[in-house]
Structure formats: C-alpha cells, structure tokens
Amino acid sequence: MSAGPALGLRSSNAGNALELRGVGRLFGALAALSDITLSVRPGERRAVLGSNGAGKTTLFNCITGDFPPSSGVIRFFGEDVTAFPPQERIRRGLRRTYQISSLFTGLTVFDNVYLACRGVSRNRFSLLRPRRDEALMQAAESLVEAVHLAPVRDRLVGELAYGQQRQLEIALALSGAPRFILFDEPAAGLSPTERRDLVHILTSLPSHIGYIIIEHDMDVALRVVESVTMMHNGRIFKEGRPEEIETDPEVQELYLGGAHG
Amino acid sequence: MAVGTSPAPLGLTDPRTGDAAGAIARLGVSFWVFSAVLILMPLIASPFWLVQIFAYAAILGMIALSLMFLAGYGGIVSLVQMTVAGLAGYLVAILGDSAITQISLTWPWWVAVPIAILIATLFGTISGALSVRTEGIYTIMITLAIASAFYYLTLQNYTIFNGFSGFNGIVPPRFLGVDWRGTNAFYYLALGCAALAYWAVVYVSRAPFGLALQGTRDNPRRMAALGFNVAAHRIAAYSFASVIAAVAGVLLVWFQGQMSPGTAGVGPVVDILIIAVVGGLGRPIGPFIGALVYVLLRTFSLDALEAIGLDGKRFQLVIGLGFLLIVLFSPGGLIGIYERLRERHRRSQDTRAATMNAAGRGP
Numbered sequence: 001m002s003a004g005p006a007l008g009l010r011s012s013n014a015g016n017a018l019e020l021r022g023v024g025r026l027f028g029a030l031a032a033l034s035d036i037t038l039s040v041r042p043g044e045r046r047a048v049l050g051s052n053g054a055g056k057t058t059l060f061n062c063i064t065g066d067f068p069p070s071s072g073v074i075r076f077f078g079e080d081v082t083a084f085p086p087q088e089r090i091r092r093g094l095r096r097t098y099q100i101s102s103l104f105t106g107l108t109v110f111d112n113v114y115l116a117c118r119g120v121s122r123n124r125f126s127l128l129r130p131r132r133d134e135a136l137m138q139a140a141e142s143l144v145e146a147v148h149l150a151p152v153r154d155r156l157v158g159e160l161a162y163g164q165q166r167q168l169e170i171a172l173a174l175s176g177a178p179r180f181i182l183f184d185e186p187a188a189g190l191s192p193t194e195r196r197d198l199v200h201i202l203t204s205l206p207s208h209i210g211y212i213i214i215e216h217d218m219d220v221a222l223r224v225v226e227s228v229t230m231m232h233n234g235r236i237f238k239e240g241r242p243e244e245i246e247t248d249p250e251v252q253e254l255y256l257g258g259a260h261g
Numbered sequence: 262m263a264v265g266t267s268p269a270p271l272g273l274t275d276p277r278t279g280d281a282a283g284a285i286a287r288l289g290v291s292f293w294v295f296s297a298v299l300i301l302m303p304l305i306a307s308p309f310w311l312v313q314i315f316a317y318a319a320i321l322g323m324i325a326l327s328l329m330f331l332a333g334y335g336g337i338v339s340l341v342q343m344t345v346a347g348l349a350g351y352l353v354a355i356l357g358d359s360a361i362t363q364i365s366l367t368w369p370w371w372v373a374v375p376i377a378i379l380i381a382t383l384f385g386t387i388s389g390a391l392s393v394r395t396e397g398i399y400t401i402m403i404t405l406a407i408a409s410a411f412y413y414l415t416l417q418n419y420t421i422f423n424g425f426s427g428f429n430g431i432v433p434p435r436f437l438g439v440d441w442r443g444t445n446a447f448y449y450l451a452l453g454c455a456a457l458a459y460w461a462v463v464y465v466s467r468a469p470f471g472l473a474l475q476g477t478r479d480n481p482r483r484m485a486a487l488g489f490n491v492a493a494h495r496i497a498a499y500s501f502a503s504v505i506a507a508v509a510g511v512l513l514v515w516f517q518g519q520m521s522p523g524t525a526g527v528g529p530v531v532d533i534l535i536i537a538v539v540g541g542l543g544r545p546i547g548p549f550i551g552a553l554v555y556v557l558l559r560t561f562s563l564d565a566l567e568a569i570g571l572d573g574k575r576f577q578l579v580i581g582l583g584f585l586l587i588v589l590f591s592p593g594g595l596i597g598i599y600e601r602l603r604e605r606h607r608r609s610q611d612t613r614a615a616t617m618n619a620a621g622r623g624p
Contacts, residue, residue, distance in 0.1 A: 064486060090487060096486055102486075103480065104476045104480055106475060106478070115469075115487060115489075118469050120487070120488040124469065125473075125493075126470055127464075127501075172487065175487070176488070
C-alpha cells in the first residue's frame with residue numbers, strides 16, 4: 001500500500017521542498033518505516049498523525065539523517081540528500097525540533113541560540129570572540145526576543161521551566177535561514193496559554209517556510225496545517241485536507257476514535 | 262564517563278567597557294594581587310622554590326590544562342596529553358643539541374622548537390582523529406593504548422629515541438640576550454608560557470569554537486542537527502590542546518635537562534589525569550592548583566613521612582589518599598571546594614543582610 005496521489009498535493013516532482021520515495025527503515029527485523037512516498041511543496045504546512053509507534057519520529061530521523069534510511073531516496077529541494085550527514089542537510093535549510101527537548105543545558109539561553117545561528121554560518125571554527133554588533137549576535141538577540149525568552153537570556157538552560165525549554169527548542173529551529181522545519185510534538189506538556197502562543201508562532205511564520213508537524217493535540221495540529229498524512233504501523237495510511245481527515249470514518253476508527261473513547 | 266563539572270557560565274557578551282581601566286577593574290582585585298605575587302616571587306622565594314616548585318608546577322599545569330580543555334569543555338578524557346608533551350621534548354633533544362651527539366642533529370633552537378611543537382601537535386591531532394568517534398571509557402582506552410605504545414617505542418628504539426637511557430645534556434637556549442638556564446629567567450619563561458596558555462583557554466572557551474565544543478559536550482546529536490560537524494570539532498579541540506601540551510613538553514625537557522622513556526611512561530600519564538581532576542576540571546585555573554599541590558606533595562611528603570617515622574618512599578600513598586579524598590568529597594576538585602565555600606559565605610551574608618533588614622523594619 002502506498003500513498004494515493006490524492007488532492008493534488010503532489011504537483012510537479014521538480015518543485016518539491018521535500019520528496020521521499022520508497023523510504024524504509026529497519027531496526028533489526030522490525031520495519032519501523034516501509035515504503036514511505038511523500039511530497040511536500042515549498043511553503044506547505046502538513047501534519048503527520050498516527051498512534052504511538054506509527055513511525056512518525058523515525059520518519060523525522062530519516063529526513064534529518066539522524067538515522068539514515070535502510071532503503072529509498074530523500075530529496076530536499078530537488079537535491080538527493082539520502083547519503084548526506086545531518087549537518088549537510090541542516091546547512092541546506094532543513095531544521096527540526098525534538099519531542100524531548102534536546103538543548104545545551106550547561107550553556108545560557110543566548111549561547112544556545114547563538115550556537116544555532118553559528119551552525120549554519122561560516123567560521124564555525126572561529127577562535128576569535130564575536131563582537132557585540134556582529135550580524136549573528138544580532139540575529140540571535142532577535143530570535144531570543146521572538147520566542148519571548150529575553151527575560152531569561154543569561155540563565156543556564158538547565159534551570160529553565162519546561163515551557164521555556166520548549167520555546168527555546170523552537171528558537172533553535174528558526175535560526176539561520178530555514179526553508180523547511182520538522183516539528184516533533186511541539187505542544188507536548190505545554191499549558192493552554194502556551195499552546196495558544198505556539199499556534200501563534202507557527203501561523204505567523206513567513207509563508208515561504210514549510211513544515212511538517214507531528215502533534216497529538218488535534219486542536220493545535222489541524223489549525224496550523226493545510227494537509228494531513230496519517231501513518232499506521234510504519235506506513236502511510238491516508239492523505240487529505242484537515243477537514244476530510246477529521247471526518248474520515250476509517251481514521252476515526254483507527255486514531256481519533258481510539259483517542260477519544 | 263560523564264565529566265559532570267561544566268565550567269561556570271561567563272556570558273558571551275559580558276558588558277565590555279573597552280578601555281584599559283575597565284579591563285583592570287573587570288578582572289578584580291584578587292587577580293591583580295595574585296599576578297603581582299607571582300611576578301615578584303623571585304624577590305621572596307629561593308632558587309629551589311622558583312624552579313623546582315613553581316616552574317615545575319607551571320609546566321605540569323600546562324599539560325593538565327590541555328586535558329582540562331578537552332575534558333571540561335569537550336567531555337573528552339584524553340590520556341595522550343603527556344605523550345604529546347613527551348614527544349615534543351624528545352624532538353627538541355633529537356633535532357636540537359644534547360650529549361648524545363651521534364643522534365642529535367644540533368639544529369638551532371629556533372628551528373628545532375617550532376618543528377617539535379608542530380610534529381607533536383600533528384601527533385596529538387592524529388591521536389584525536391583515532392579516538393573522537395568513541396565515548397567515555399573507550400576514549401580513555403584508546404588514548405592510553407597510544408600512550409603505552411609511545412612509551413614502549415621510546416624504550417625499545419635506539420636509532421631515534423636512544424632506548425632506555427634517552428637523552429641528557431639538553432639546555433635551554435640563550436636568546437634575546439638572556440640565558441634562559443638562569444633561575445629567574447627560567448621561572449619567568451615557564452610563568453609566561455603558563456599565563457599565555459591560561460589566557461588562550463579562557464579566551465577560546467568563549468569564542469564560537471569553544472562554545473561549540475561545549476555544545477558537543479552537552480548534546481552532540483543536537484549539534485549535528487544545528488549544522489555542526491561534531492567529529493571535526495573534537496579533532497580541532499585535540500589540535501588546540503596539543504599545542505599547549507607540546508609547548509609544555511619543550512619547557513619540560515629544558516627543565517629536566519634530560520629525556521627518557523619514563524618521562525612519558527604510564528605513571529606520568531596517569532599523574533596528569535590526577536592533577537587535572539584534583540585541581541578541578543571546571544575552570545582553567547584548576548589544573549595549575551592541582552599541579553602545585555602535586556609538586557608540593559611529591560617534594561615534601563618524603564621528608565614529612567620520615568619525620569613521623571614512616572618510610573619516605575610511601576609518598577605515592579599520600580598522593581593516592583589525597584586523590585581519593587578529593588574525588589569522594591568534591592567532584593569539582595579543589596576549585597569545587599573553594600567555590601562551594603564562597604557560595605556558602607555569600608549565602609550566609611545574604612541571610613545576615615536579610616535578618617538585619619527585617620530587624621530594622623521592626624517597630
């Protein structure tokens with residue numbers, strides 16, 4: 001079973017931001033992903049839904065190169081990145097956030113963001129200290145502002161509240177010039193107010209930045225995307241617009257039904 | 262192995278006044294008093310203390326500093342730093358002048374020393390490249406294996422390393438009109454190199470490279486997800502640390518006047534680890550404090566033990582026990598103890614101030 005070419009979500013092959021063709025990932029004998037074929041246009045926002053163990057995070061790990069896929073081809077803006085190490089994909093404009101915050105707990109908030117800005121710039125090995133007016137310093141300052149972390153700019157990240165760490169997680173993904181972002185359960189553990197802030201941050205991203213979001217909270221997920229991919233047991237099970245997925249009887253039974261009752 | 266003592270945050274953008282007065286004020290009174298004491302030391306200390314204690318501690322401190330840089334900022338416990346220093350020392354003897362005239366090439370010091378530092382740094386970098394893909398105990402094993410291999414190579418090779426007896430008759434050169442063999446001159450040379458190495462580590466730790474290294478310590482996977490090449494950063498860290506260790510090795514061979522396999526044997530390799538851990542891996546000053554304590558113990562525990570009727574040869578026992586106590590009670594080393602005391606003092610002052618305020622507001 002492969003994904004149906006439904007709804008005109010796939011236009012032309014050349015212009016896609018992200019294109020997966022027959023991607024599979026084995027952990028020993030276990031197929032965590034099988035035959036994933038997926039295309040996302042530049043600027044498109046898509047949710048990947050599915051129960052626990054459906055392979056959503058593994059899909060992210062294959063796209064970023066944290067785990068290379070066992071089979072298949074991954075193209076990023078037309079370029080075959082299947083064999084690239086993570087940092088090469090990141091330098092081409094791919095970003096991700098982690099389900100469990102993955103930050104530098106021994107460094108300050110600002111240093112975390114500054115490192116993220118450095119990572120995609122030149123002179124990563126610079127032995128010279130940056131000047132205060134350096135462009136990257138400015139960029140890092142405004143990112144800290146953008147995710148409402150300016151009051152805790154100089155605090156060690158290990159000392160931050162959980163919600164603040166989640167916000168920092170997003171700031172790291174927005175650093176540099178992202179072209180496509182993978183959000184892995186950004187709302188997990190956030191309060192209702194923080195969820196509203198998150199929806200605001202996601203919907204106010206520049207329109208050329210596309211993303212895929214894994215999210216269990218339907219109120220968040222379906223409000224910030226224009227298309228949905230359903231996964232089940234490591235395969236793509238259905239694709240459609242949010243309102244279609246919400247009312248699809250099969251989906252209701254497999255995922256939403258299970259979740260609500 | 263988790264090196265749990267992350268260096269204290271300094272803040273990438275400390276407010277900088279930019280002028281000299283601001284710079285002087287920023288470093289604090291204790292820094293200037295400490296510097297003045299070190300600079301004026303030849304006026305108060307005997308030649309023995311100047312060279313055998315302070316200069317020796319500065320040299321060992323530099324080698325331990327190179328380990329502190331890797332372990333404290335990079336989470337890499339490398340046992341190869343003493344070997345890098347040993348190789349640099351050997352190369353000074355081989356390329357320069359020594360009593361072993363059939364091997365030494367008698368190149369002038371200003372050719373021999375830079376080449377020695379260059380080759381030793383290259384050696385440290387290659388050792389790093391071999392070990393960076395491993396973590397924790399495996400890094401220790403690989404670097405220990407390299408260190409042991411180098412020890413046995415120097416012990417068994419006579420054509421280059423002159424085997425068991427090694428080299429003697431190596432003297433510090435005479436340049437800038439100064440004979441660096443002199444007590445005061447050598448003290449200032451060692452002190453100057455140590456201060457420069459210390460400053461370099463402090464500076465680089467706040468530069469993008471040092472910051473990224475601390476990122477790879479906290480979270481290597483995320484560093485890759487930010488666009489950094491983690492392995493390349495770790496190898497570069499080995500290069501930087503190896504320059505410091507190599508310079509210290511050159512000073513060490515001048516200090517000892519001789520070079521033999523025992524200088525970089527497994528014992529001294531482990532001693533460097535002890536010095537760095539006892540001093541504290543959290544701050545660049547730690548290794549120097551550890552080295553001073555180590556040198557003092559080595560020098561005086563023999564007499565002290567005999568004074569209380571024990572065999573003076575048991576001084577290693579004293580060092581071992583001290584190591585055990587510090588690791589048990591302060592994972593941050595001696596620097597960690599100092600910081601905890603200062604923190605307690607500050608807190609008790611805060612409470613006192615708070616109590617006085619409360620009392621003052623009373624009716």
